[in-house]
Amino acid sequence: MNKNDIKNAGLKITLPRTKILKILETSEKRHMTAEDVYRILLADDEGAIALATVYRVLTQFEAADLVIRHNFESGQAVFELNNNEHHDHMVCMRTGKIVEFHDEIIEQRQREIAKKHGFKLVDHALTLYGEFEESPKMNKQ
Amino acid sequence: MNKNDIKNAGLKITLPRTKILKILETSEKRHMTAEDVYRILLADDEGAIALATVYRVLTQFEAADLVIRHNFESGQAVFELNNNEHHDHMVCMRTGKIVEFHDEIIEQRQREIAKKHGFKLVDHALTLYGEFEESPKMNKQ
DNA sequence: ATCAATGCAAAAACTTTGCACTGAT
DNA sequence: ATCAGTGCAAAGTTTTTGCATTGAT
Numbered sequence: 001m002n003k004n005d006i007k008n009a010g011l012k013i014t015l016p017r018t019k020i021l022k023i024l025e026t027s028e029k030r031h032m033t034a035e036d037v038y039r040i041l042l043a044d045d046e047g048a049i050a051l052a053t054v055y056r057v058l059t060q061f062e063a064a065d066l067v068i069r070h071n072f073e074s075g076q077a078v079f080e081l082n083n084n085e086h087h088d089h090m091v092c093m094r095t096g097k098i099v100e101f102h103d104e105i106i107e108q109r110q111r112e113i114a115k116k117h118g119f120k121l122v123d124h125a126l127t128l129y130g131e132f133e134e135s136p137k138m139n140k141q
Numbered sequence: 142m143n144k145n146d147i148k149n150a151g152l153k154i155t156l157p158r159t160k161i162l163k164i165l166e167t168s169e170k171r172h173m174t175a176e177d178v179y180r181i182l183l184a185d186d187e188g189a190i191a192l193a194t195v196y197r198v199l200t201q202f203e204a205a206d207l208v209i210r211h212n213f214e215s216g217q218a219v220f221e222l223n224n225n226e227h228h229d230h231m232v233c234m235r236t237g238k239i240v241e242f243h244d245e246i247i248e249q250r251q252r253e254i255a256k257k258h259g260f261k262l263v264d265h266a267l268t269l270y271g272e273f274e275e276s277p278k279m280n281k282q
Numbered sequence: 283a284t285c286a287a288t289g290c291a292a293a294a295a296c297t298t299t300g301c302a303c304t305g306a307t
Numbered sequence: 308a309t310c311a312g313t314g315c316a317a318a319g320t321t322t323t324t325g326c327a328t329t330g331a332t
Contacts, residue, residue, distance in 0.1 A: 012306055012311060034297080050314045055297060057312095071212050075322085076296070090260050101254055109247050114269055117240060119231050122271040125214075128255055130263040153286060153331055175322080191289045196322060198287095216297090217321070 009064030016049045020057050024067065024081045031070070031078045031089075031098045034058055072127060088126035097132060150205030157190045161198050165208065165222045172211070172219045172230075172239045175199055213268060229267035238273060 002021060003013050011017060023040050024032065034054045041049045058079050061067035070078045072091055086107075087100040106126065114121040143166070147158050164181050165173065175195045182190045199220050202208035211219045213232055227248075228241040247267065255262040 014306070014312060016313070048314080052298075052315080053313055059298090071214055071216070073212055075212070090255070090258060092260075093263060099258060099260075101258070103250055103254055106247050106250050109244055109250075110267075110269060113242055113244055114231070114271060117231060117242070118274040119233075119240075119269065120272045120274065121269055122234060124267070124269045126251075126265070126267040128251060128260065128262055128265045130255060131261045133259040133261065155287060155331075157288070189289080193290080193323075194288055200323090 005064075005066055009060065009066060011060055011064070015047070016053050017057050017060075019049065020054060021061070021066070024079070030100075031080045033076045033078055035076070037079075070125070070127075073129065088128075090128040090130070090132075092132045093129055094131045099132075146205075146207055150201065150207060152201060152205070156188070157194050158198050160190065161195060162202070162207070165220070171241075172221045174217045174219055176217070178220075211266070211268075214270065229269075231269040231271070231273075233273045234270055235272045240273075 002025070003018060006013050006017050006021065019041060020037055023037055027036075027040065029036065034051065037058070038049070038051045038054045041054070058067060058069070062069050062079070065082055067079050068082045070080070070089070072078055072089075085102070087102045088106075090099045090101060092098070110124055111121060113119075143162060144154050144159060147154050147162065152158060160182060161178055164178055168177075168181065170177065175192065178199070179190070179192045179195045182195070199208060199210070203210050203220070206223055208220050209223045211221070211230070213219055213230070226243070228243045229247075231240045231242060233239070251265055252262060254260075
């Protein structure tokens with residue numbers, strides 16, 4: 001619930017933070033760069049919010065586990081709201097479209113592999129790169 | 142075979158390119174940043190090679206499939222020689238140590254997931270982040 | 283001789299930081 | 308009133324680019 005999330009993170013409830021959180025919650029794109037967020041703020045806005053603030057807030061949200069930061073191939077960090085349902089990503093190299101998926105077999109295998117190597121697994125990132133075929137019948141994002 | 146690889150890529154055989162390729166082949170670290178390579182060049186060297194050249198050469202090698210570029214969480218790109226044996230990575234968050242692995246079950250699952258989503262799979266990256274336990278008994282790099 | 287490759291310095295792209303001002307509690 | 312949060316501009320980091328010179332064929 002929006003503002004409580006901010007408060008629970010030990011952060012004060014300010015305009016930049018509520019706006020940024022709302023953008024992440026309501027944007028049709030689930031995966032956004034700091035610039036993406038900044039541009040939306042510029043558009044819908046009365047008082048400007050600095051790009052530096054967007055970065056600061058996103059970084060704080062990440063630290064509070066409200067948001068997940070991804071480093072896809074683009075070189076630009078991408079942020080998404082953390083809904084606590086772990087998932088991986090398929091990234092379309094043509095359109096940039098991102099689709100999430102989750103596969104328990106893969107998850108399980110990863111745990112086994114880590115164990116076999118004496119590796120304490122903290123996190124992982126699996127990203128498939130390719131192209132969606134024309135006339136997509138499913139999923140948005 | 143060293144120089145042939147360079148020639149086959151349509152590139153002229155020059156000192157920077159042969160040196161950089163040799164560093165990638167012989168360094169005990171298999172995964173190196175441009176800076177890593179540059180620093181080795183500085184150390185063992187008579188004539189200096191510019192960092193810009195290192196980036197250019199690595200990018201050309203990547204285009205020629207001689208080298209694979211990774212974007213791990215560090216924010217700094219990491220390069221490794223392409224030995225044409227696909228593998229994924231475990232990255233130690235404490236020491237930076239990188240261990241490669243390959244799991245056919247995961248590979249197979251990825252192909253199935255892509256197919257199910259009408260996604261033409263071109264490439265993928267799976268990276269496990271965590272920590273290796275003390276007294277490693279196996280594997281290097 | 284020709285055109286690709288290089289060094290150097292400058293720029294670009296993305297992100298972070300210092301500092302004085304503003305705002306939440 | 309206090310101290311966290313913000314805007315702005317400046318700096319940091321990593322990577323790329325322009326251009327004159329050098330070097331491979």
